[in-house]
Every structure is written in C-alpha cells, then in structure tokens.
Amino acid sequence: MYGLIGRMRAVPGQRDALLGLQLEGSGDMPGCLSYIVARDPADADAIWVTEVWTDEASHKASLALPAVQAAIARARPLIAGFDSHTVTEPVAGIGLPKIGTFSPPLASGS
C-alpha cells in the first residue's frame, strides 16, 4: 500500500470551502482505500489529509481523473500553501480492507 500524510493551509476564512471541494473531488477514485480530511484544531486555516492507496500508481492515476482535475482547479485559489507532505507504507488497520497479509516476526507472538 501507499500512503500520504499532508498538512495544508487554506486562504483565511476558506477552510471549510476547501474541505468541501476536497470531499467533492474524492468521490470515486479507483485504488483509494482511505481518504480522510480533517481540521487542525490548533490552526483555523490548517487541514490534514491522510490517504491510503493500493499503490503509488493508483494515486498518480487519480490526479488525471476529470472529477479530481475539476476539484483541483476550483480548490487552487483557496489554498495558501502546503506545510508537509509525507509518504508512508501503510501495513494494515481498522478501516482498511483486509488485503495482503502482515505477519509480525515471531518475537512479537504470544
């Protein structure tokens, strides 16, 4: 799996409008297992986005989807900047489909 954790800032006063566009643009994205947008309670303009994809290719392909392109175009004027962008390798967890397997080393077994 391929994951992203990012923090971005909206133009002041436009955070909820930006959140709306992010949700609108993420309706049907093949390979997307999780896409969650969140407010930062410590900063009135900041948004956290956490994503899990089956693989990096799915994520890249999503950026070319018409609905995503349209949402990006409308969102751009509402974005003040990006603070952080981290790639992760999601292993498993609650809220993800049970795909693949993760076998922890024997040392952690009971």
Added chain:
Amino acid sequence: MYGLIGRMRAVPGQRDALLGLQLEGSGDMPGCLSYIVARDPADADAIWVTEVWTDEASHKASLALPAVQAAIARARPLIAGFDSHTVTEPVAGIGLPKIGTFSPPLASGS
C-alpha cells in the same frame, strides 16, 4: 470526530514486531473508526499511526481496555521514542462510516 496523527520510533530492528503488537491490540475498540499503522519508508525504525474516533472519550476509554493494556505493556520495550503527536478534527472521507454531516459553505458549491 477525534483524530490523531503520530510518529514513533521503534528500537532498531524491532519495527515489524512493534507493528504486530499495535495491530494485535487494536482488534475491538468501541468508537474506533480508523486505526492505520504504516512504515516510514525514509526511516527504518519509524512508524506512523493515524486514528479516527467518534470522540475523544472513546479514544481515552480504549486505553483502559484489557487487550490494549496488554499490547501496550508488551510494546513498551520495543518503543524508542515518540516524534510527533497531533490532534485533528476529522470531517469526512473515504474509509469512514457516513456519520454526521458536513455541509460546505455555499461559496464552494457549483
């Protein structure tokens, strides 16, 4: 909703063992909507944990669950430290149950 994004480091060589314990301890946690553990591809010892709960109380209550307590006790010797711990307010997204509603401001409507 109540969210957490955290980065922690395992004792060198123990990351997968720690991931296993984290998944083992998160089997049945009331109020947990998403709990995803991920490797950091840029650091062989680092783990990202992203969580979404119905509310903060559910998260706090989970820490008292016997299975969680047992996993924490076994995980502690494998943890080298915590790098960051951020509270978020998840709004909605793919991979979350459709609870509550989010109505973006009219400005973002089509």
